Amino acid sequence: MRGPAPHPDLAQRVRQIGHIDTEYAEEFILQALGQLLRAGVPLDAIAQKFGVTVRTISNWKKRYRARLREAAAHLDRVLLLGETMDFYEDMVAQSLQLSLTAETRREKLAALAAARAAMGDKLKFLKSIGFWDNFEFGKELEEERMRRADKLSAEMLKACFGFDPDAFEANNDEADAAED
Numbered sequence: 001m002r003g004p005a006p007h008p009d010l011a012q013r014v015r016q017i018g019h020i021d022t023e024y025a026e027e028f029i030l031q032a033l034g035q036l037l038r039a040g041v042p043l044d045a046i047a048q049k050f051g052v053t054v055r056t057i058s059n060w061k062k063r064y065r066a067r068l069r070e071a072a073a074h075l076d077r078v079l080l081l082g083e084t085m086d087f088y089e090d091m092v093a094q095s096l097q098l099s100l101t102a103e104t105r106r107e108k109l110a111a112l113a114a115a116r117a118a119m120g121d122k123l124k125f126l127k128s129i130g131f132w133d134n135f136e137f138g139k140e141l142e143e144e145r146m147r148r149a150d151k152l153s154a155e156m157l158k159a160c161f162g163f164d165p166d167a168f169e170a171n172n173d174e175a176d177a178a179e180d
Contacts (some may be wrong), residue, residue: 024027030064037061083130088122116153119146 013028030052036046047054063106095115102108123146164176 026063029060030067033057033060033064037064085122086127088118088125091118092122112153116150119149 018128032050033046036049041049043054043057047057050057092115095118096112099111099115102111123143154164
């Protein structure tokens, strides 16, 4: 998913701002640059949008990354971890609640599939931040627990509803691809 589109004539906007306030212009440039980088726009295309050289974009990119590192240094990592874990737990709880109040079988199955996916995403998040690197003894246990829970939830869905969650996810992926 791409972020918001930059100003139609970015180079002109930067020149206008630069004449008024250079500090604001730098902030504007770095924010626009960040949006374009997160959207995966190549450096040469970014340079063209700004009307500057790729070397200038590379220098701006270094300043942008330095600002990100500085901001990250002030983050409360424990708080951020807790908020992220709460998010995943809330997603599971809300999905399970939706499955209980769903009116149709399809809605119930979709809610259960969402809960299952949120549990998997939580494990992927923990892996991506290196959580298991610090708790090597628990990594295998947690992964085994997740495999067993995943298998159990899939078997429960098959037994109770005659529903194969893997086939459901594959069908949804195909439907999403057809819509695009």
